[in-house]
Amino acid sequence: MTITRDSLMTLxxxxxxxxxxKPRIVAHRRLxxxxxxxxxxxxxxxxTTIRYQIQEMLRVEKIFEEEGIxxxxxxxxxxxxxxxxWKATMLLEYPDVHERRRxxxxxxxxxxxxxxxxxxHARVYAIADEDLDRENDEKTSSVHFLRFEFGRAVIDAIRAxxxxxxxxxxxxxPAHVLIAADTLASLAGDLR
Numbered sequence: 136m137t138i139t140r141d142s143l144m145t146l147x148x149x150x151x152x153x154x155x156x157k158p159r160i161v162a163h164r165r166l167x168x169x170x171x172x173x174x175x176x177x178x179x180x181x182x183t184t185i186r187y188q189i190q191e192m193l194r195v196e197k198i199f200e201e202e203g204i205x206x207x208x209x210x211x212x213x214x215x216x217x218x219x220x221w222k223a224t225m226l227l228e229y230p231d232v233h234e235r236r237r238x239x240x241x242x243x244x245x246x247x248x249x250x251x252x253x254x255x256h257a258r259v260y261a262i263a264d265e266d267l268d269r270e271n272d273e274k275t276s277s278v279h280f281l282r283f284e285f286g287r288a289v290i291d292a293i294r295a296x297x298x299x300x301x302x303x304x305x306x307x308x309p310a311h312v313l314i315a316a317d318t319l320a321s322l323a324g325d326l327r
Contacts, residue, residue, distance in 0.1 A: 172310035218327040239274040246279040248305035254297040
């Protein structure tokens with residue numbers, strides 16, 4: 136389902152909906168999050184997570200005018216997967232400000248070294264930050280947007296139950312993790 140201005144709730148309707156449904160949405164987001172090592176959290180997005188993000192932004196910013204709503208849609212709607220890919224928000228999490236500064240300098244280019252590896256297939260590297268460049272010569276950003284674009288054979292393998300790893304082969308952050316079965320089942324639902 137495409138997220139349009141007409142499909143969003145009014146601020147009043149969303150306030151009521153949020154009270155009742157927030158625990159379910161938070162659980163859905165948790166299910167679709169994959170920790171990679173100690174400091175990378177990859178939140179795989181879908182229509183539910185992005186719709187929630189848009190509604191939350193409208194609520195927090197008290198946006199109810201058409202122009203503001205369209206602006207939020209233009210920022211977030213492209214993060215909904217379209218059947219041949221997974222889209223994700225990658226967070227580099229370093230609570231200590233000094234450690235964060237040091238590590239973001241060491242991890243320039245990390246977003247381009249993120250990959251998905253489906254059993255029996257070559258690694259699929261992320262296409263990162265298509266909206267804007269999020270790093271400079273001194274450091275990378277703590278937030279990146281990733282798209283993993285899959286060919287037919289990889290999609291078929293994922294849907295058939297192949298094991299899938301999420302990984303990073305950046306020199307300063309080598310890591311990989313097997314995506315848990317319940318998370319993978321949710322992610323497979325993004326593919327057609």
